[in-house]
Amino acid sequence: MPIVPTYPGVYVEELGSGVRPLAGVPTAIAAFVGYTARGLDNRATTIFSYADYEREFGGLAANSELSYSVQQFFQNGGGQAIVVRVPKSDGVAAQVNLKEGVANAAKVSFTLTATSKGDWGNGIVADVDYDGASASNFNLTLTDLGSGAVERWADLSVSTASPRFVEAVLNDPANGSRLATAKVPAASPGARPAESGIVGTDFAVTSTGITGLANDKAYKVRVTANRPSGPVTALEVTLIKQAETLPTSVVALARLLERRFNQALAAALPGAAVAVGVTGSGKALRIAPMFDPALLPAAVDTTLSLADSAPAGALAMLKLPAANFNVGRYRLGTGTAEAAQRNPVPGADGTQLPQSADVIGSPSAFTGIHALEKADIFNILVLPDATRASPGDPNALDTGLDPNAIYQAALDYCTKRRAFLLIDPPPTVNTVDRAFEWISSGLTVKGANAATYFPRVRMADPLNDFQLRTFGPSGAIAGLYARTDAERGVWKAPAGTDAQLRGVRGLVYKLSDSENGLLNPLGLNCIRALPVYGTLSWGTRTRVGSDVEASQWKYVPVRRLALMIEESLFRGTQWVVFEPNDEPLWAQIRLNLTTYMHGLFRQGAFQGQTPRDAYLVKCDKETTTQADIDRGIVNILVGFAPLKPAEFVMIRIQQLAGQAAS
Template sequence: MPMNAVNTARPTYPGVYVEELPSSARTISTVTTSVTAFVGHTRRGPLNEPVRVTSFTEFERRFGGLSSRSAVGYAAHQFFGNGGTVAVIVRVARSGSGRAACVTLESTEGHSESPVLEVHAKEPGGWGNGLRVAVDYDTPRPDDTFNLRVYDAKGAARESFTGLSMDASHGRHAPTVINAGSRLIRVEAVGEGRPDPSGTVSKPFGHELPNLAVDLTVKIGEVEREFTLHDPDCDGEAPSTVTELALLLERKLRALPDAPGRHAFAGAEVTAFGRRLQVVAGSTDPEDVVRFVGECANDLGLEASVNPPVFPLEGGEDGEAPGPGDLIGSEADKTGIQALRDVEDVNLLVLPELAAYESTDDAVTVVSAAQRLCEERRIFLLVDAPGTWVSVDTARAGLAAFDAVRGNHAGLYFPHLQLTDPITGRLRAFPPSGAVAGVYARTDSERGVWKAPAGTEARLAGVHSLTVALTDRETGLLNPLGVNCLRTMPMVGPLVWGARTLEGSDALDSEWKYVPVRRLALHVEESLRRGLQWVVFEPNDENLWQQIRLGASSYLHTLFRQGAFKGGTPREAYFVKCDRDTTTDEDIANGVVNVLVGFAPVRPAEFVIVSIQQTSGQFEL
């Protein structure tokens, strides 16, 4: 165990002196095993940008939650419901589809109306049509700066940016501050001047307020009301400051009767800034514009600037579901599944949209590209059976299409799941990969990556039934072909009942036949790759080889004690070889050090055979 060095003093008395020295041993830490990437269509979120989420609540906040058009949303929901803890979401849309909602804020400060600030939803999609922005000048410098607030469709305040300026040299330059801090919008300056404030803004009052004992008529939307601004008999002494006037006017407006079911008058807000007033209706309905009419209102300067209470973003359009080419993406542009190339900790990949493809060939094309990525990045792919596989016969007939992609970095699962749709409350079918990924994560956490994610412990939580009820005989037809069956067992319910890779067909006789063996190897490979990074540029000699052997053996011994390998002793379970036999003089001259690691994996017990013999006579106990 490494310890910090301590410099002891020069010995001055007879006795024992203790000094801590740093250890030369380097530990190898285990890496993650069940971080799952979901790639496909979502309601919202950044396009082609991997985002890590640790709960479905966070998924809802970042990607909009469930949608009837998003298989990824349901898969993520089932993943977390079955024990998943960390997911990486990559939103993909069909190329050229989808638009971000926007609104252009204008300015009349220069006595002519002109656009000054474009506000766009941060990401494309119809979700942005629910955003509203409000502007006010209630700042320490009301003649130069402004505040901008973002609301959702329900009127809840989501973000606030204060003291903004349109001057690019200002420390609170609006585009710089908002674009760096907002998760909902981005803005672009398109002109000079500040955006006009929301609601009705008065002209500046003089140093002394005018006579306030006047009758005013106010309209909000189609509702018109009359009231006396200041009644000395009821209101007492007249306001002497603009702030006091704002409080009086707000109280008067809130006392007026609203239209049935509305909150426009009851929630009205009046703010004083500088020598002016801003009057905003108490709703986020853009139609609820506050208008003061009549000569008295004009005398008070309440007809100066009239705007809606909020400026709604419009024109957002959801992108269409991605096609095969969009999912595969571009390695150069890091789009689609290729966006995962820069993500270190991804262990499982789920592509739930493939099950709905009408063409199995298109699905196989994506699976082929995904497997290439998985082989390069040490990821395991969970493949959903096509939705057209509605029986054992259709599954056996359609399996030939996957012969071209029978790799050992993927597993195929059949049939689909029957769950209650949280949106409609009705039972419907879903591809199983999201729930199965959750079972993988739960099994890894409880037992280890070397335990097959199948069996009575691999129960599928929340699943009502399966689209195809498989018998033992039917499972026996599919299992030898490398299809992982989902079964419903008495007293347990729906569960995973298979643990073979796509290369796990009996006919192929692959050493990577089983999912836990393949995943354990990936886990060991990635842990050693990261844990031996320190070796680069070290002197390539016996001292280095000894440290490599020590570190790798210590790591493998930990796995052995946890039950990852078979064998009664470490010698039977694993070995590490790094010496003159693996690294020759020519290798040393070329800067190469070769490490040979071997381990004996524990293979799952697929077939448990119980032999029963009938005997006659009595047994002595």
């Protein structure tokens, strides 16, 4: 705001420089779409290592081509990936109903359902407690026994009027649970769910300890169980003093009980564990088994003795009649015999791997490749399931797939998102003759934003005693792209003696120089096994890179550099919208874009010895006429001289004849 001088003196005003730094976008974020053993269905999930993949999606699975492809990506230098899980079409998500507490045993409080299909959901358990929660509210702890992931959701409610409504909190797309979703019955829902575990009544704590302690050798604690009809006669816990200090607080008593429980259970259920915690007012015990109480032997004794000589009583306390509301933990998919959880639906992985329509997905439902609409940016798209081998024949294509349909939809989407598609050859393309036929007429997908590689690669399979298994090369190639971008820049061709494919033990077909020379002019990039150097990417042409097409986007690095510049300029010029369309704006645009292009020039991204030879940025009255101004349009012209790879190195040798002495 201009300064208005009102008194004699010196005034200081800061003026904007007009410089808006334009940052280049990343170039090697690879997106993978296909089936995984577990994970969120049709949701773009960003990972930064294969360890992240194992935590989110379950690691390697024999029937998941994507799991191996992601591993190969990181093995070859990839640093960031986005994974979209496409579930099996006949899979089932695990679920269980959580019943209301003592007041009304017949009503369902809400239903928990695993966030994705598959038998992995049967390993999710839920704990409910009221510790510190508002009246009629509850706390929910979800634990995935398979991955060890734990989520704690505090002060939830089954009331739609509450800001902590369980559906709204758990089902939030951005900040909700990654393990389970909640659904409260629309008609006649129940109140909050019953607490898990055996919940005791409050203790009276005095300065001398806990009221009810007997002598220094033994004392008794009463724990009241909840039933549909109300609290029942207290269960009597007898503690025999061992070589340890007697507890003087409820917290210390809880720890002692936990130790004694674990000692008693170790003999009956090796490896089992229970948790004993302090609940409610801080003066009550909640004993919650961390396993299915149905595993315990039948027992009706209500006296719990934790003496070393009588551990069996510990089992009796946890095995009350099914009519009691003493749920150990709510278990999705499997449930238990406890009254507070009912109607479990077992999670099932299914048998039908994703078909063409599943991989392509729906733009309106954001499924398949269109789930990437939720991702901010990706640069490389890999579809391992597009050429998945038949389960019964590793040399045949799965009959439920149409690679051309999948890749065409993917290429159209990549064009829209300024990304690059990697195309794998089908498993039937395993000789040079079949490769020639496939690239000439079998593969109908054409476009500058795609490249394809031959042959398929052979790599060790950790799930099969490290026997060699055949894979599409796109995962390893995507990792090579990322490695080359990081080491040399996106303008460097990801091919040559530096472009080794790590982890590759062999090829389905070993090409000769003459066979390479047959396929390269057709735009099919070859993978070669060369002595000393190993297995290399030995081609860098796009799907419009055949010699007869003479496309300006013939080479992969040229096209990917253009995509990077386009995306960077698109994101870096958003500030221009609604600015006054005149020379001051044009000058700012020229300044900022020239600074960005000159930075690329200094890194060696363009041809030419001077900036004038390497690039141009034009935005003035010649590019933007008065008619354009009247329509609210500003036109910017950016040009660059790309580096072309030295695909053919010609060496001429001449022998000099002997010269007569002068």
